[in-house]
Amino acid sequence: MLTKRIIPCLDIKDGRTVKGTNFVDLRDAGDPVELGSLYAKQGADELVFLDITATVEKRKTLVELVRRIARHVNIPFTVGGGISSVADVNALLENGADKISVNTAAFKNPGLITALSKEFGSQCVVLAIDTKLEDDGEWYVYLNGGRKKTAIKAKDWAKQGVMHGAGEILLTSMNHDGTKQGFAIDITKYMVENLSVPVIASGGGGKMEHFKDIFEKTGVDAALAASIFHFNEISIPDLKDYLKSNNILVRK
Amino acid sequence: MKIVIIKYNAGNIQSVLFALERIGIEAEVTDDTAKIQQADKVIFPGVGEASSAMQYLKERKLDVVIKGLKQPVFGICLGMQLLCNYSEENDTDCLGIIPVNVKKFQPGLNQTEVFKVPQIGWNNIYDLRSPLFEGVERNSYIYNVHSYYAEDSEYTIAKCNYATEYAAAIKKDNFYGVQFHTEKSAAVGERILKNFIGL
Numbered sequence: 041m042l043t044k045r046i047i048p049c050l051d052i053k054d055g056r057t058v059k060g061t062n063f064v065d066l067r068d069a070g071d072p073v074e075l076g077s078l079y080a081k082q083g084a085d086e087l088v089f090l091d092i093t094a095t096v097e098k099r100k101t102l103v104e105l106v107r108r109i110a111r112h113v114n115i116p117f118t119v120g121g122g123i124s125s126v127a128d129v130n131a132l133l134e135n136g137a138d139k140i141s142v143n144t145a146a147f148k149n150p151g152l153i154t155a156l157s158k159e160f161g162s163q164c165v166v167l168a169i170d171t172k173l174e175d176d177g178e179w180y181v182y183l184n185g186g187r188k189k190t191a192i193k194a195k196d197w198a199k200q201g202v203m204h205g206a207g208e209i210l211l212t213s214m215n216h217d218g219t220k221q222g223f224a225i226d227i228t229k230y231m232v233e234n235l236s237v238p239v240i241a242s243g244g245g246g247k248m249e250h251f252k253d254i255f256e257k258t259g260v261d262a263a264l265a266a267s268i269f270h271f272n273e274i275s276i277p278d279l280k281d282y283l284k285s286n287n288i289l290v291r292k
Numbered sequence: 293m294k295i296v297i298i299k300y301n302a303g304n305i306q307s308v309l310f311a312l313e314r315i316g317i318e319a320e321v322t323d324d325t326a327k328i329q330q331a332d333k334v335i336f337p338g339v340g341e342a343s344s345a346m347q348y349l350k351e352r353k354l355d356v357v358i359k360g361l362k363q364p365v366f367g368i369c370l371g372m373q374l375l376c377n378y379s380e381e382n383d384t385d386c387l388g389i390i391p392v393n394v395k396k397f398q399p400g401l402n403q404t405e406v407f408k409v410p411q412i413g414w415n416n417i418y419d420l421r422s423p424l425f426e427g428v429e430r431n432s433y434i435y436n437v438h439s440y441y442a443e444d445s446e447y448t449i450a451k452c453n454y455a456t457e458y459a460a461a462i463k464k465d466n467f468y469g470v471q472f473h474t475e476k477s478a479a480v481g482e483r484i485l486k487n488f489i490g491l
Contacts, residue, residue, distance in 0.1 A: 114481065114482060115476060133304075138307070163412065238410075
């Protein structure tokens with residue numbers, strides 16, 4: 041049976057991890073490759089590297105970083121952040137990335153998803169959606185790392201994205217992100233039940249119970265978190281033991 | 293020992309090279325007929341789409357080269373599917389080396405699970421029946437990313453279950469194929485790669 045996936049996310053700026061970590065045994069806590077390898081050894085199922093480098097010039101270092109990750113990490117990884125062309129993706133995949141994630145550029149030009157899925161297969165095209173629950177009770181799509189609101193509902197955009205060829209949806213609830221109060225159950229459940237592709241829940245995971253809840257209550261395929269892993273507030277082996285003891289199928 | 297990875301228009305070749313490097317094995321990526329024919333082991337990887345891959349192989353006569361190989365050949369993911377007879381992916385006649393058909397997963401439900409397509413993630417393999425799996429425990433987890441699968445048949449050497457029971461690995465004569473990504477399946481995947489090299 042297919043297992044539920046636990047995915048640590050590493051924010052990268054100029055080739056370095058942004059948030060810092062609490063791992064005392066790392067020689068260089070800012071090195072994405074070292075941290076990624078540690079997570080792989082601990083039993084992470086996948087990794088996401090999100091590049092938040094501002095300048096185009098420095099983004100070239102991303103391809104070199106991807107190559108180093110692929111050389112040393114023996115589990116799959118997704119690379120996202122600022123990807124806007126087939127050429128961008130080609131360079132990342134050729135250097136060993138397994139999947140790429142698109143966000144703002146895909147929203148502005150859904151044809152990008154179509155082009156990418158045609159060229160590389162939809163299995164490697166992850167559509168990342170940042171969404172926020174507004175006072176009217178609807179979840180809206182936000183762009184540019186959550187800075188720009190749109191008038192489009194996340195439910196509609198996710199369905200369109202899948203129609204265009206997205207092979208997986210990475211859904212981040214901005215209401216929950218950073219709160220450590222648990223994942224967004226309702227919108228995640230809606231996506232799981234209404235999309236034909238796998239969904240990754242992101243935002244709000246703070247305790248092991250939150251992971252159990254999101255898997256049990258929504259059937260979501262994967263859960264992603266960042267700082268709780270980086271600061272070792274939850275260790276991946278402990279989390280997996282806990283989920284397993286709660287009858288959630290995980291790879292051990 | 294000379295290990296060759298067949299170069300064609302399918303991704304993830306770099307990942308396979310790196311995985312081999314991690315287990316201390318050097319390989320050459322090439323589409324040169326003589327080099328492929330003279331290699332001790334041939335790896336035929338692939339992530340991509342069946343019909344365009346077949347077209348690419350035919351244009352370069354690599355289809356004929358692959359069919360004629362006598363040394364151990366290892367197809368991975370799309371590479372495995374291309375070793376088969378036929379794929380439902382864009383109605384493609386494949387190499388026809390292993391008489392098995394490749395079908396598409398149907399999204400759906402059973403009593404306990406929702407099945408999404410593609411299957412993405414870690415699933416367990418069982419009924420392991422080949423030296424390829426020496427030292428690999430039953431129900432070991434391996435990483436999958438695919439929408440199409442090879443039907444279970446007499447050529448199955450490992451099974452997996454996702455909505456239906458299917459062939460996670462197949463073999464006929466000197467041709468081996470695995471649906472999952474050995475190069476991304478952590479220690480288990482590296483063991484299987486090592487086993488292939490040791491065949």
